[in-house]
Amino acid sequence: MFERMISLIGKDKFSKLQTTNVLVVGIGGVGGYALEALARSGIINISIIDYDKIEITNLNRQIISSNDNIGLNKVDVAKERVLKINPDLKIAIFNENLTKDNIDSILKNKYDYVIDACDTIDTKVLIIEKSLKYKFKLISCMGTANKTNPALLSITELSKTNNDPIAKILRKKVKELKINKKISVVSSTETPIANKNLGTNSYIPGIAGLLCASYVINDITKK
Numbered sequence: 001m002f003e004r005m006i007s008l009i010g011k012d013k014f015s016k017l018q019t020t021n022v023l024v025v026g027i028g029g030v031g032g033y034a035l036e037a038l039a040r041s042g043i044i045n046i047s048i049i050d051y052d053k054i055e056i057t058n059l060n061r062q063i064i065s066s067n068d069n070i071g072l073n074k075v076d077v078a079k080e081r082v083l084k085i086n087p088d089l090k091i092a093i094f095n096e097n098l099t100k101d102n103i104d105s106i107l108k109n110k111y112d113y114v115i116d117a118c119d120t121i122d123t124k125v126l127i128i129e130k131s132l133k134y135k136f137k138l139i140s141c142m143g144t145a146n147k148t149n150p151a152l153l154s155i156t157e158l159s160k161t162n163n164d165p166i167a168k169i170l171r172k173k174v175k176e177l178k179i180n181k182k183i184s185v186v187s188s189t190e191t192p193i194a195n196k197n198l199g200t201n202s203y204i205p206g207i208a209g210l211l212c213a214s215y216v217i218n219d220i221t222k223k
Helices: 003-009 011-018 029-040 056-060 074-085 103-107 121-134 165-176 204-221
Strands: 021-025 045-049 090-094 113-116 137-141 153-157 184-188
Touching: 003 011, 011 204, 021 029, 029 045, 029 074, 029 204, 045 074, 074 090, 103 121, 113 121, 113 204, 121 137, 121 165, 137 204, 153 204, 184 204
Parallel strands: 021 045, 021 113, 045 090, 113 137, 137 184
Antiparallel strands: 153 184
């Protein structure tokens, strides 16, 4: 099933994909697309963590959601979906919230890459802190709400972000913790639409998730 991917990158680099261990934190609008791209690219060793259930409001942007699975655990639905794509996947699921109490027990699995697709600032900070301890490569998605222009999304560094409310808060917290490492993020330079409620369309979170996956895949295959 991966003939076209092998034609693109070669057998040796494809073998590297299959031996890489990746954790995706959050299987919503961003994380669901990231997971799908990883699975369709030949990465076999994947873990996912999310404590939410699928809701009807997820239907407009979350690739794992449908009218048939509302109310089910996201990690269970996501696992079933990607195993239908590639039955050889070795996918581990954590149906829980990632916190300071359980993060070390999860990260002891020695991941090569972590995709942070969660929407909680404190969890994002925690993952950044742990990237120093466990030495995994991290790509963290910033805000996708109230934005509509896909051309303004890119992979950049946290220190270079602008017009991103989540990144602004995260920069301050990282500075307070005196973390000096470069932090790779997916962020949009688009000024958010003024809206007291958070609105999200069908494609901005998905594109952000695909960019997260591309960071991992390209980093592996371009070494």
